[in-house]
Amino acid sequence: HTLTGHSGKVMAAKYLQEPIKVVTGSHDRTLKVWDLRSIACIETKFAGSSCNDLVTTDSLGSTIISGHYDKNYASGI
Template sequence: MAAKFLGQSTRVVTGSHDRTLKIWDLRSRACVETKFAGSSCNDVVTSEAFTFISGHFDKKIRFWDARCESGSSGTAANELVLQGRVTSLDLSKDGNLLLACVRDDTLKVYDLRMKQELRVFSHDNFKVGCDWSRAAFSPCSDMVGVGSGDGGVFVWNTKTGHLICESSHKEHSGAVTAISWHPYGGFLASVDRGKKAIIWTGE
């Protein structure tokens, strides 16, 4: 379901539907460690060279330290319990903020330094469309964007919590599964389950 480089270009961590997280050595093309999370993993992010975070079907976010080896299983160093299945995770550019998209139709932002929830984003018209809906920070982390189950796209201001944009015309015919920001923040791309991609401008 997800894969991220772990601190260097030779190691990758993956999260899978089979409830495992695996660390891979790309030089040997082999799995060097397996961690059993106990629930299907919908997304994973890496916050530091040895730390990664996973979001799960069982409504939990789990924090892992790749340096802590305990056989082939391993245990999460910490967990957050949410009110719905975690469909995606994203980190701010500085690595201090964690964004979670949740099946209770909310986006949540956590301060990883303080280990606390900072903001919750929701709207009457926003519905998470599937278990792998992807939300994302803008390049400067001052905005968060996500697609809705009815084909809409929503953007909130991270600092104020205000809704900046809700697409008034549902250009997508079905649930938007993922969005991605242009590296300089001027454009937003969205894609739906019907294989349609749209580029949105700031106008």
């Protein structure tokens, strides 16, 4: 299956909720949450700059921290 929706290269991806979902970060300056059962994007957040890494605080993905090329970070989605 292919997750289609980012307009730029995907630089980071992490499983959420015991791999029911995936969060991706891209050069298009967005973070997207994907439902792997329906193969659909269920949430998009504008990040402000290109994402280069993602970290989750637990297996449920209750907090997502994204690192960016402009040396900033953001938490939550």
